[in-house]
Amino acid sequence: MTKTLDTFVVGQQGVVKIVNGERKIKRRLFDMGITPGAHIMVRKLAPLGDPMEITIRGYELTLRKVEAAFVTMEVTK
Amino acid sequence: MMKFALAGNPNSGKTTLFNGLTGATAHVGNWPGVTVDKREGLYKKCAEPISIVDLPGIYSLSPYTPEEVIARNFVLEENPDCVINIVDATNLERNLYLTTQLMEIDVPMVIALNMIDVVDKSGDRINEKELEQRLGLPVIRVSALKGEGLQELMERAYQASKQKRNGVTVLEDSALKHLISDITIALDGQNVQNPLFHAIKLIEQDELEVEMHKETVKMVEAFKKTFTDELFGNDFEALIADGRYKYITNNFSVVMQHKNPDRFRLTKSDRIDKALTHRIWGIPIFLGILFFIFHLTFSEDLFFLGSIFGLPELPEAWYTPEGDPINFWVLLLSCFYNGGVFSPGCIINNLWNEIIVGIPFGALQGLVEESGMQSWAIGLINNGIIDGLCGVLSFLPWILTLFCLFSILEDSGYMARVAFILDRLFRKFGLSGRAFMPMIMGFGCSVPAMINTRTLADDKERTATVRVIPFFSCGAKLPILTAIAGGIVAAYGVGNADIITYSMYVLGIVTAVISVLAMRSTTLKGETPPFIMELPAYHPPRFKSLILLLWDKAKHFIKKAFTIILASTIIIWVLTHFDFSWKLLEDDQINQSILAQLGMLFQPLFTPMGFGSQLGQFGWVFVVAAVTGLIAKENVIATFSTLAACLMAVSGLDFGNLAINAEDGIDAVRAMIQATGITVPALLSFIAFNMTTIPCFAAVATAKSELINKKTYNLTLLFWVVTSYIVGAVVYTVGSWWWTAFIWALVAALAVVVIKLYNLRRNS
Structure with a gap:
């Protein structure tokens, strides 16, 4: 099943399929390691519901839901 | 001299390594982006001295x-003899991504595998020999924090610097191989330096490169037409980033062995994080920590022990009728306790002011008094110089305490979480959670705070942030707050000094929020910048680096007190004791002085804020104090101390020896209140004005260099003047006549409607 990263619930895991978005944001996502094939787990949401914290390539990254919406994922767990 | 550059990911320990190599005391924090400018130091333990540049x-x-542009231009244009790429071993995968880019430049390079001790301790294994072989670059295990492996690192770097190295790329195995080599050869033919690096950047359509090689771009485009990828189409930037990570992933598993193979294992840091950024408790915990910091710094009733247990004050018999302690031991005790245990901040402050500074300077003044010098000389030394200096030195303890507590939060990694918690809120104002860091740094000092705005990617967000940083009342503005708040309590017997101080801080924050909202919906409109940020692992604060940092800060401060601030207090004294014909004046002739005459000229301008014409003949003192604050905010209270001595002579009041009873300028403020009859709202307005107006020299100069152009800078100065005027006027009028609040509300509502209508019209 594929869906975008912003719709993941806490604890859900997946593999990055496609990264979209405007050039600058997309580059930033790539630079931080969100590239096709990377495994991601959603750790938690901030107290106000946004941004989200994910574990990727062994470290913690935070990004907003609007930015996470550019990342299409294959759900693994 | 040889020059080595330190390059690496944010928060990979570069600055710690830099300090370890050069013995410097640069500020280290557990927050991505603490070093935002390059810095140089000297390494002396090699065959020849080496200049180390921290990027x-x-x-x-x-x-x-x-x-990124600063770092990249340095490596490309300044031709360092070697690049030391510092790699965080606990986060190898992402750190190597930068390595794959750096190694494409034709420069000798070594890799410092930092925090390797942490990896070893966790039971994971990194095979650095294997890594060295695969990358073709020397890899050295180091622990910057413990100072391990630094000698070997520098020796290997020194050896490497002796040999020329040509750039290599890890994209050799990718589909882009031929495209890259074709363009590299073409660029090499044009005698371009670092052809491989530029070739890859051109394929990425990097804005800076496209600008530099306009001619070659056409050729690159022609080459690119022959190429498409099924997954990425012709998005070459994506294709290259993907190629780099693919290389890393493929080579990574051989190099790194995890004790716990679960990809998403929970570390200790994760467990701490779970509590501190909890969905429900996250925000209360944050507010609690903020309150606790201020409580530890300013409270005279630590943990409310005094109120809870009804602890008694020190017996009256221990004081003379004038209210002075009868002996040294009472004085010492009263530094720690009086009806409640004092907070650490207060204790240090009392010890410093009553004993360390108060006693020797008081004795010095006594000596001067009896020296038989001319009375003007005694006046200059005692009231001009010593009172002024004491006024400034008196708040060093509070600055350091506050700075220390914020540094601990930053060093532990909690600050990054605060950005995470607050981002949603900041977005409402058109900023990202990242803007929180420079703003909170503003509570310490505006200068580093403004420099830190470089971590913000968007120019408009940066401009807005730089403009509101001074509203986060810095350490130097603190004495204005405490002295006036203390003066109000002492003179009018109303309110509570803590509450006044606290609400003034809040007023500054509210002003900042409103200003940002106003700017982001008018002159600085733009998309909300993205918020994609690393959350570093928590670690206990490092005692040594904290002490070094505080020592550095104290040194800097004392230097400033004895140079620029001392000079300005002397100038102010001279200007208050001479008239325009350079005739020496007695203390009670102060109104004929040069300063008074100038002050009176501008006094009417300040009337709407309550410290102008309505204060009568001595009202100019507030005007003068505010103006001297433009040099350094410490001057405001120093000026008060200098002027108060004269005012007391005129008005026949006596608050005793100002230096000994200085108590942070509170008595000076009392003297000013008595002489001018200034009201409480006008005093609050004076604080508000000083807090929001043009900051000190140093901050203005920093703003000038951080803002993108001269026009933005000029507008920023105008913005500060206008904002402070409005805020001062609002505080004064509403405080004096409560119903004026409705008029201001109406004006604000009108402004909002006008802006909304204007924006609607422009959008349609």
């Missing part, structure tokens, strides 16, 4: 953030 931390060599 800002970067994730990539993209052209999108200023610090």
